[in-house]
Structures are given as C-alpha cells and as structure tokens.
Amino acid sequence: MSSDASDFDPDRLSSLQFPEMPYTYSERDVALYALGIGACARDAVDADELKYVYHENGQQSIQVLPTFAALFSLGGLKFEVPGLQYDPRLLLHGQQYIEIYKPLPTNASLNNTVTVAGLHDKGKAAIVEMETKSYEKDSGALLCMNRTTVFLRGAGGFSKSSHPFSYSNYPKDKGSSVKIPKGQPFAVFEDCTLPSQALLYRLSGDYNPLHSDPMIAKIAGFTSPILHGLCTLGFAVRAIIKCICRGDSNMVKCISGRFLLHVYPGETLVTEMWLEGSRVIYQTKVKERSRAVLSGYVDLHGLSSSL
Numbered sequence: 001m002s003s004d005a006s007d008f009d010p011d012r013l014s015s016l017q018f019p020e021m022p023y024t025y026s027e028r029d030v031a032l033y034a035l036g037i038g039a040c041a042r043d044a045v046d047a048d049e050l051k052y053v054y055h056e057n058g059q060q061s062i063q064v065l066p067t068f069a070a071l072f073s074l075g076g077l078k079f080e081v082p083g084l085q086y087d088p089r090l091l092l093h094g095q096q097y098i099e100i101y102k103p104l105p106t107n108a109s110l111n112n113t114v115t116v117a118g119l120h121d122k123g124k125a126a127i128v129e130m131e132t133k134s135y136e137k138d139s140g141a142l143l144c145m146n147r148t149t150v151f152l153r154g155a156g157g158f159s160k161s162s163h164p165f166s167y168s169n170y171p172k173d174k175g176s177s178v179k180i181p182k183g184q185p186f187a188v189f190e191d192c193t194l195p196s197q198a199l200l201y202r203l204s205g206d207y208n209p210l211h212s213d214p215m216i217a218k219i220a221g222f223t224s225p226i227l228h229g230l231c232t233l234g235f236a237v238r239a240i241i242k243c244i245c246r247g248d249s250n251m252v253k254c255i256s257g258r259f260l261l262h263v264y265p266g267e268t269l270v271t272e273m274w275l276e277g278s279r280v281i282y283q284t285k286v287k288e289r290s291r292a293v294l295s296g297y298v299d300l301h302g303l304s305s306s307l
C-alpha cells in the first residue's frame with residue numbers, strides 16, 4: 001500500500017498533536033512482564049530474578065525490570081501521519097531506545113505524551129519514529145522516555161522520489177545501529193524462549209496478531225507467528241543485568257536496540273556482551289539459525305572497575 005506523494009505535507013509534521021495517553025500498572029503487570037521475558041523460566045528460585053516476580057525475603061514490593069518502561073510506548077501503536085498510508089500487517093518493529101531517569105515504581109499511574117521524532121522515506125519502506133515521555137501523575141516527575149522506530153514495509157514513496165523525505169528531532173548517533181567489537185565478548189549468555197513465549201508476552205499489552213495468528217503471520221511473510229521485538233530486547237537486557245550488573249537492574253540508565261531479523265518462539269537466544277567504559281555493547285543471535293537478530297548498547301550507572 002504505497003502512499004500518494006501529493007497528500008504528504010512535511011510542514012504539518014511538526015504541528016502534529018497526539019492526545020495525552022494515561023497508563024496505569026500494578027505489581028501484577030510487573031510480575032507478568034518479567035515472566036514474559038523469561039525471568040525465572042530456567043530456575044524458579046533464581047537468586048538474581050526471583051525479586052522480579054515475588055516478594056523475596058519479605059521485600060515490600062517486587063522490583064521492576066528497566067525494559068518494562070517500553071510498554072508505556074505501546075499506546076502509540078495506532079499512529080496516524082497525514083499522507084502516510086500503510087498496511088499494519090506489514091509493520092515491523094525496527095528499533096527501541098529507552099532512557100530511564102529514576103527507578104520504575106512497582107505500581108504507578110502515568111501520563112504519556114507522544115510526538116513524532118522522525119520520519120524517513122526509504123523507497124520500499126517508511127520509517128516512523130515515535131517519542132513517548134512518561135510522567136508520574138501524582139508528582140509530575142518525568143520517569144522515562146522511549147523512542148520507538150517502526151519499519152512500514154510497502155509504505156515508502158510518500159515524498160518526491162528525487163528528494164526522499166528524512167527528518168529526525170535528535171542527533172544521528174543516538175539510537176542507531178552499533179559496531180560490534182572484533183575481540184572476544186566479555187560475557188555470553190544463552191537462554192531458550194518457549195514455544196508459547198509470544199502468547200505469554202502479549203498479555204503485557206502488545207496484542208498485534210503477528211505474534212499469535214498463523215494467517216496474519218503468513219500475510220506478513222513469516223512461516224508462523226514471530227516473537228515481539230520487545231520480548232527479545234527484554235531477554236537481552238535481562239542477560240546483561242545478570243552477567244554484568246550482578247543482578248542490580250537499577251544500574252541501567254539507557255537502552256538501545258535494533259531488530260535485525262525476526263525470532264520464532266522456541267528458538268534459543270545467545271547474547272554476547274562487550275564492555276566499553278560504562279557502555280555494554282551487545283548482540284543477540286538465534287543459535288539454531290546462527291543469525292544475529294538484535295544489536296545495541298546499554299549504558300550503566302556506577303559500573304565497578306573490578307569487572
């Protein structure tokens with residue numbers, strides 16, 4: 001479904017207004033999310049992960065994994081940009097960038113503001129970047145920011161082909177692809193996803209049928225439903241918290257990931273990690289197909305020099 005170039009007006013982009021989106025979550029949502037990204041799947045009493053699903057050692061509230069913040073951006077899934085038409089069945093999640101400004105509370109009521117952070121005409125596809133800022137309702141404090149990049153196959157060509165449209169409201173180096181170091185990784189973590197992983201993960205709020213409906217998956221070009229990109233990202237960041245943060249998820253400051261290839265539920269994810277100062281560069285591969293499916297970086301607070 002290619003868009004008609006005559007309908008697209010770049011001047012209208014900056015003035016686009018999206019309604020504020022409330023988002024409320026409870027401790028139950030936090031625990032369900034942790035299970036959805038594989039916490040405690042191999043070991044129900046995992047010393048690093050039980051705290052994400054249970055009040056371990058009498059702790060007052062369960063802890064929240066930093067990638068939970070990505071769920072706040074899902075309300076923007078049904079976005080509309082005037083002059084850009086796309087088939088939602090062909091949408092793929094391209095990238096996710098998350099900044100966390102304070103530890104996520106176990107339950108909260110938030111107000112999300114959504115803006116278009118970028119739009120690019122790639123000819124065969126359109127790339128849309130949506131920025132979501134999440135504020136705590138009571139205090140008004142800014143909790144986190146998400147930048148979600150979606151890759152809309154077949155929706156390119158909406159601008160004049162002699163000068164394809166490209167706009168970003170942030171510096172180019174933020175949230176794009178990373179260079180994987182040549183040396184041996186500092187740590188490697190292997191984790192199996194369940195055949196039912198996407199069915200479990202969707203209960204956290206992304207009900208896109210691409211992840212559950214065999215017919216829709218075929219129309220989208222896959223042999224069967226694929227895993228949510230944010231589920232794969234959750235597995236990768238959980239591996240980094242385990243291997244590098246020694247289980248302390250509050251060390252995570254910022255997360256960037258680019259989805260390189262789809263994952264089928266049931267496949268094994270192998271995450272390789274390299275340290276560059278307080279930055280962890282990572283790459284996740286599907287073991288069965290020996291293919292990289294995700295790469296990016298995670299910036300950490302207070303990384304111990306003893307590592």
Ligand SMILES: CCCCCCC[C@@H](O)CC(=O)SCCNC(=O)CCNC(=O)[C@H](O)C(C)(C)COP(=O)(O)OP(=O)(O)OC[C@H]1O[C@@H](n2cnc3c(N)ncnc32)[C@H](O)[C@@H]1OP(=O)(O)O
Pocket residue numbers: 073074075076077091092093094095122127130148149150151206208210226227228229230258259260261262263
């Ligand atoms: C607001 C809230 C929204 C929430 C949305 C979440 C909804 C979810 O339910 C949906 C999902 O989770 S889908 C599952 C996760 N995602 C995937 O599996 C996609 C995996 N990636 C691919 O298949 C290809 O990289 C593919 C197909 C993406 C690109 O591959 P190619 O077509 O081969 O592209 P290529 O020719 O290499 O590059 C063309 C231009 O596009 C840029 N680009 C490539 N991959 C990108 C990516 N992953 N993200 C962003 N940009 C990307 C390239 O840089 C290139 O641009 P340029 O020519 O300027 O270099």
